[in-house]
Amino acid sequence: MSPLHVSVAVLAVFAFAACGVSADKDKFKCKLRPADIPKEWVSMVDPCVKKMREQVQTELTASMTYLAMAAHFSQDTVNRPGFAEHFFKSASEEREHAIKLIEYLLMRGQLTKDVGDLIKDPRPKGDVTSWVDGVSALKDALKLEASVTNNIRDIVAVCEDPGESKFNDYHLVDYLTGDFLDEQYKGQRELAGMISTLDKMMHSHGAIGEFLFDKKLLG
Amino acid sequence: MKGLFCFVAAALLVALASAETGSFCYGDVNMKCSSSADEAVAIPNCNAVYGGAASAMEQLSNYVNTHITRSFQYLLMSTHFGSYEANRPGFEKLYRILSDQNWEASLGLIKHMTKRGGKMNFNYREADNLANEPAKKEVYELHELGSLARALDIQKSLAEEAFHIHHTCSAKDPKHHDAELTHYLEENFIEKQADTIRNLAGHTSDLKNLLKSSDSSLSMFLFDEYLFNKLSG
Numbered sequence A: 001m002s003p004l005h006v007s008v009a010v011l012a013v014f015a016f017a018a019c020g021v022s023a024d025k026d027k028f029k030c031k032l033r034p035a036d037i038p039k040e041w042v043s044m045v046d047p048c049v050k051k052m053r054e055q056v057q058t059e060l061t062a063s064m065t066y067l068a069m070a071a072h073f074s075q076d077t078v079n080r081p082g083f084a085e086h087f088f089k090s091a092s093e094e095r096e097h098a099i100k101l102i103e104y105l106l107m108r109g110q111l112t113k114d115v116g117d118l119i120k121d122p123r124p125k126g127d128v129t130s131w132v133d134g135v136s137a138l139k140d141a142l143k144l145e146a147s148v149t150n151n152i153r154d155i156v157a158v159c160e161d162p163g164e165s166k167f168n169d170y171h172l173v174d175y176l177t178g179d180f181l182d183e184q185y186k187g188q189r190e191l192a193g194m195i196s197t198l199d200k201m202m203h204s205h206g207a208i209g210e211f212l213f214d215k216k217l218l219g
Numbered sequence B: 001m002k003g004l005f006c007f008v009a010a011a012l013l014v015a016l017a018s019a020e021t022g023s024f025c026y027g028d029v030n031m032k033c034s035s036s037a038d039e040a041v042a043i044p045n046c047n048a049v050y051g052g053a054a055s056a057m058e059q060l061s062n063y064v065n066t067h068i069t070r071s072f073q074y075l076l077m078s079t080h081f082g083s084y085e086a087n088r089p090g091f092e093k094l095y096r097i098l099s100d101q102n103w104e105a106s107l108g109l110i111k112h113m114t115k116r117g118g119k120m121n122f123n124y125r126e127a128d129n130l131a132n133e134p135a136k137k138e139v140y141e142l143h144e145l146g147s148l149a150r151a152l153d154i155q156k157s158l159a160e161e162a163f164h165i166h167h168t169c170s171a172k173d174p175k176h177h178d179a180e181l182t183h184y185l186e187e188n189f190i191e192k193q194a195d196t197i198r199n200l201a202g203h204t205s206d207l208k209n210l211l212k213s214s215d216s217s218l219s220m221f222l223f224d225e226y227l228f229n230k231l232s233g
């Protein structure tokens, strides 16, 4: 081991060992006494929480899918900087959606345990990382958004009527409907419009059509 | 007219050179434009590839994938401190910023790889040098000092991975040497990583000293508040 590795290891061992069980007089008080907090306000029910947690992974899978599209259109021999910019932006937006869901769950008193299960190594959907042309990527994007929209509608259904507990989560349902679904429908209309414009040109003016459309995306 | 002559002369020279080595774009184009066969447009040497960058693309793909993984790990650490039970807005913010930085770094790297004629491979992953540490299952519900130790380990391993790629691109052998890539790594990764590591090491030292008292709850509250204010400013 290099001296640097040794020092990293020593520091890590030091930090963790010092916090473990030890009768040592000058051990650190790393773990504080947990507070006694009433639980009545933590009102979300399990089936609804489970759906929301799954949606975090769904948003990150969408994010990785868009990142793969961005990487594809960035290549020198593909050279579609407009498409690349569009998909890089989409990738970061999907990551923001996942963060918004996490922030909502935290606000409602969730995510006090099993935090590690929330994100499971998200990858591009179906491991697809190349597309024959711009319009086929846009079509994949629209299909992806349609499936995400369905997922959000599923959460709404479960959180409105979670079975036995009969706890209708009005606030969450309102948030998902007013915020997430609103963005989904607007985003889908935008993608459908893009596909409409580009697809019309592809048959007889494919090469110049995609070239011009790409520059239009660059703004 | 004179200009045109020079252009043709230069073009001829390039064509001659390519006839010898067979690895120039101009040669490909000439072949393509003179042949009567109407095949698919293939001009294999017309790309952005030069220098040693091509030989570093696997390592760079791994570096992107590592940054994405670390970004999600930091997001989970941030999530833990954002819960009402942990309730440390300063730590929450610290790890959220590190998550954002790692995410942005991965996007920047992909842009740079493709600038240099490379292709990002989302499946190329070398063994995680921080896996199974500190436990078999990744632990995110850490106490404050433990989380700083974890972040310090992560940032050091990212910095050392940058050194490793830099080392490959600094090789004398022209297959690997790439001055542009070493410069990019220095400017966008290596310099920033030194600052991040020093900051985290400083926080670790401060917190370690604060934890020596018999009840550190007040120290922890004040330290977290300091972190939050510092990162919000």
Ligand SMILES: [Fe+2]
Pocket: A059, A062, A093, A094, A097, A148
């Ligand atoms: Fe989304």
